[in-house]
Amino acid sequence: MRNPTNQVPGQLPVQVTSLSQYTRLKQPLSIGDVVSVGLAITRQRWPLFCGISLRAVAWLVIPVLGITLMSVVLPSMRRSPGLAVLAVVLWLVASLYCFGKYLANAGLISRLVFNDLTQTEESVKDAARVTRSLTWSYLGASLIYLLIAVVVSFSLAFIFSLAFFLLLLTLGFIVGTIGGTGLLSPTSPMMGFFGVITIIVALLLILGYCTGLVWILSRFFFSDVPLSVETKLGSIGTIGRSWALSEKSGFRLMTITTVGFLITLPINAIGQMVTVIPFALDRSGGASAGLATTLSSLLNVLVTLGITLLTLGFWQSVKAVLYFDLLNSKEGLGLDLEN
Numbered sequence: 112m113r114n115p116t117n118q119v120p121g122q123l124p125v126q127v128t129s130l131s132q133y134t135r136l137k138q139p140l141s142i143g144d145v146v147s148v149g150l151a152i153t154r155q156r157w158p159l160f161c162g163i164s165l166r167a168v169a170w171l172v173i174p175v176l177g178i179t180l181m182s183v184v185l186p187s188m189r190r191s192p193g194l195a196v197l198a199v200v201l202w203l204v205a206s207l208y209c210f211g212k213y214l215a216n217a218g219l220i221s222r223l224v225f226n227d228l229t230q231t232e233e234s235v236k237d238a239a240r241v242t243r244s245l246t247w248s249y250l251g252a253s254l255i256y257l258l259i260a261v262v263v264s265f266s267l268a269f270i271f272s273l274a275f276f277l278l279l280l281t282l283g284f285i286v287g288t289i290g291g292t293g294l295l296s297p298t299s300p301m302m303g304f305f306g307v308i309t310i311i312v313a314l315l316l317i318l319g320y321c322t323g324l325v326w327i328l329s330r331f332f333f334s335d336v337p338l339s340v341e342t343k344l345g346s347i348g349t350i351g352r353s354w355a356l357s358e359k360s361g362f363r364l365m366t367i368t369t370v371g372f373l374i375t376l377p378i379n380a381i382g383q384m385v386t387v388i389p390f391a392l393d394r395s396g397g398a399s400a401g402l403a404t405t406l407s408s409l410l411n412v413l414v415t416l417g418i419t420l421l422t423l424g425f426w427q428s429v430k431a432v433l434y435f436d437l438l439n440s441k442e443g444l445g446l447d448l449e450n
Contacts, residue, residue, distance in 0.1 A: 140436045142366050146374070149429035152224055159235070160220055160424030167216035168420045174206035175412055211250035217427050218242045218249055218339040224431035225340050241342060248338055251346030256331055259350075263327050271320045278312050322365075329364035330357040333430035340434070356437040364433070371429055375422045382414035 153160060181202060185195055219242040226233050331353050338349035357364055
């Protein structure tokens, strides 16, 4: 049972003084409120969150080392294809487990942030024990989210491609009906107009596809947080919980993720600049092209892990604040979340 109190004995308080004002005056919190409170908690809890993020990233390093080892070992297994397949299967299972442990550590950050917002008494050790027990649930929810993303992406692509094809047929029919086949010749001025209209329609449809995809996927933006707090939900339950709580908040979630992306953009930009250093050296007569590509790939992996280490606490904090606000505004917090 998670019992609200003022503070855990021996634990430094987290001073988010503006949060109570936001919850009294504004329901729901504004986009700026969600991001700013998430940033405030991240700054004040940075040493703890950085340590948890380091453990999370360490779990991601294991599959990377595994695939590096396999790239060396597998060529020697050409005469034993069964053994090679077994090695790949073992690596895949181990990678899934490691990714689940990464998600469990990310969920720990969200649970701690939610505890701070609700002033719930729970030590970091106890919270970690809870999230570790949910490793496979986090992984299951992540795989369900991936499946939803693939299905939605292909479905929207089919719908918008069909719409584009039908619009082209309609425009072609209109032009042919008005001016006959002569207007469809390459030298006809109408063909230029037809080309411009086609480009505009294509751009609008691409924009509609991207907006629809991001809108739907944003509804699951914080889907790991309900599982971190309401631990009995399970993989499917936490996905459904996220969808239900985010009802009528799709565009708000889109904006929050966009603002968060812009905040972390400088870190991502610097990281991407680092990955092109080997190619710059190669153009200067340094490393060979093959070595430059290898070094760039290695740097890309290291940069991705480094960016994850620096930004994981922020993203999990923002998701926890968002979940807190949606839960508070739609259902209130005076309920037993465990039951």
